[in-house]
Amino acid sequence: MSDNTLNTQQQSGAVQTTGHAWDSDLQEYNNPLPRWWLWCFYGTAIFSVLYWFFYPSWPVGNSWIKGFGTVSYTITDKATGKAQERESRWNTRALLLEDLGDAANDPQRKAMLAKVQTASYDQIIKDPKMMAFVRSVGKGLFGDNCAACHGSGGGGVAGLYPNLTDDDWLWGGGMDKIQETLVNGRKGFMPAFGAVLKPEQLDDVAEYVLTLSDEAKSSEASERGKAIFQGQVGGCYYCHGADAKGVQSQGAANLTDKIWAIANVPAQKTLQDKKAVLTAFITNGVNNTRIMPAWKDRLSPTDIKLLAVYVHQLGGAK
Ligand code: HEC
Ligand code: HEC
Structure with a gap:
């Protein structure tokens, strides 16, 4: 390195360099940090x-290390219903409780809850203010507890979880019936007919079921199916009723409307496929595969009441 390789700034001594040179002329300025x-x-x-x-x-x-910061919140004792003040070291769970506590202690909300608690179902649906409250609180409760199976809008999943928006009910769509469903849960049961009926009998009875909702025209096969459905061989009438409109105390589906709770008939294009879906369903029946959990130990009676009204209005509120 020779002096004549330095630039003018360095030559004038305005900024010092670290004193090192790389590649003969690469130098580093030694500027102090601002x-x-x-x-x-x-x-x-x-x-x-x-x-x-x-x-x-x-x-x-x-x-x-827990830190000095603290959060105070109120929680309601489930057994006594009394609110208690608590304080804990700072953590996000306590922060959440603090936020929730504010909502639960909102005097307007408390007053509304008390009103819903004592009102009859009839009074609730006739009162627009209570209904607005039911819709907003019910939506949250439904989202937290029910949407995982029934979908966030209550539309269900074909074949697995019933649609709660269609005013077609296995167990009854009155608010008292829905409440019953929520409190104790439900378990659909239909025997498997694969071992009871011969393949051609299963075929005939499926054909008959299709005529009930005008999916198929009456035929010789459907007439044979009718005899099985209405007689001792099949005994279907026993649960579904002689008019096939379903028996809600059994949770047995109405087979005359075009609404299918389990057998996914609407998804099939040809009559042949529709019949195949039904034959498979009747062969296997339903046993321990469709279980609606009981909520009496998980939700308060008021929450169940709110949900019963909420679900009722989802289904057209008839
Ligand atoms: C683990 C899944 C699951 C969850 C969670 C669940 N359900 Fe269900 N629910 C079912 C199944 C399955 C059935 C159908 C039972 C049957 O076939 O008889 C059902 C049936 C129902 C019925 C009866 C429908 C009819 O046609 O009569 C209602 C009402 C209902 N559920 C409401 C709710 C509400 C409200 C919640 C939330 C508190 C909820 N369910 C949570 C699975 C669930
Ligand atoms: C012990 C009572 C019982 C008997 C007997 C019975 N069913 Fe059912 N069936 C039910 C119940 C309950 C359901 C609804 C299952 C559920 O909720 O999980 C059902 C559902 C159905 C469905 C589905 C409806 C839908 O909406 O998807 C069809 C189809 C059906 N049954 C046809 C028959 C036929 C055909 C027979 C006679 C061979 C028969 N059932 C005998 C109780 C019965």
Whole structure:
């Protein structure tokens, strides 16, 4: 390196270099860090140490440094219904409880809940204010507890979980019946006819079921099917009724409407496929595969009441 390779700035001595040269003429300026930058840097270091003391931070053995910060919240004792003040070290769970506590203690909300609790179903659906409340609270309850199976809008999943928006009910769509469904749960049961009926009998009875909702025209096969349905061989009438309109105390589906709760007939294009779906369904029946859980131990009676009204209005509220 010779002096004449240095640029004018270095020659004038305005900025010092580190004194090293790479590749014969590459040098590094030795600028001091700007003041403001340094102070920010010291600031963040001090902040991080303070943060360790105020909030949960480093792990220590099986535990961690809990910090000085605290959160206070109210929780309601499920057994006595009394609200209790609690304080805990800062954590996000307690923060959530603090937020929820505010909502639960909102005097307007409390007053509405008390009103719903004592009102009859009839009074609730005639009162627009109570209904608005039911819709907003019911939506949240439904989303938290029911949507996983019945879908967020209550549309269900064909074949698995009933559609609650179509005013067609296995167990009854009155608010008292829906309440019953929620309190104790439901379990659909239909015997498997694969072992009872011969393949051609299964075929005939499926043909008959299709005539009930005008999917197929009456034929010799459907007449044979009718005899099975209405007689001792099949005994279908026993649960579905002689008019095939279903018996709600049994949870037995109405077979005369075009609404299918389980056998996914509408998804099939040809009559042949529709019949195949029905034959398969009648062969296997339903046993322990369609279970609506009981909610009496998981939701309060008021929540169940709210949900019964909410589900009722989803289904057209007839
Ligand atoms: C684990 C899935 C699951 C969850 C969660 C669930 N259900 Fe159900 N529900 C079912 C099944 C399956 C049936 C059909 C039972 C049958 O076939 O008889 C059903 C049936 C029903 C019925 C009767 C429908 C009829 O046609 O009579 C109602 C009403 C209902 N559920 C409401 C609810 C509500 C409200 C919740 C939330 C509190 C809920 N369900 C949560 C699976 C579930
Ligand atoms: C012990 C009572 C019982 C008997 C007997 C019975 N069923 Fe059912 N059936 C039910 C129940 C209950 C359901 C609804 C199942 C559920 O909710 O999970 C059902 C559902 C059905 C469905 C589906 C309807 C839909 O909407 O998807 C068809 C089709 C059907 N049954 C046809 C028959 C035929 C045909 C026979 C006679 C061979 C028969 N059932 C005998 C109780 C019965």
